[in-house]
Amino acid sequence: xAAPSTLIEYYDLKSSKVGxxxxxxxxxxxxxxxxxxxxxxxxxHEPLHDDDFLDGIAQQAHTALPGTILAREGESIDLFASLSxxxxxSKIAVCG
Numbered sequence: 001x002a003a004p005s006t007l008i009e010y011y012d013l014k015s016s017k018v019g020x021x022x023x024x025x026x027x028x029x030x031x032x033x034x035x036x037x038x039x040x041x042x043x044x045h046e047p048l049h050d051d052d053f054l055d056g057i058a059q060q061a062h063t064a065l066p067g068t069i070l071a072r073e074g075e076s077i078d079l080f081a082s083l084s085x086x087x088x089x090s091k092i093a094v095c096g
Contacts, residue, residue, distance in 0.1 A: 025057055029064045043071035 025042050032040040042061060045054055054070055061068040071077070 025061050026064070029061055029068065032065055032068070037065075038067060040065055040068040041071050041077060042068065045070065 022044070028040060028042050040061070042057075049057075058068075058070040061070070
């Protein structure tokens with residue numbers, strides 16, 4: 001799921017993003033909660049959003065679902081790092 005928009009941008013009457021195949025960070029958080037995801041990584045950001053705007057989204061998303069982060073250019077994430085030696089089930093969602 002791509003999550004480049006806010007709810008306001010997604011449903012804006014003049015420039016709606018509905019039907020583009022993308023979603024909002026709020027919907028990504030909702031889906032992650034429903035799936036009991038332990039770490040949500042949101043990527044595919046709106047190019048018109050500057051770093052300050054994205055930092056605000058990151059803070060709101062982390063507040064809504066602790067552990068949520070916004071991916072950054074060049075960042076690497078080890079999807080298996082959270083698995084314990086006993087190989088307990090781990091849920092990581094990468095939405096973008």
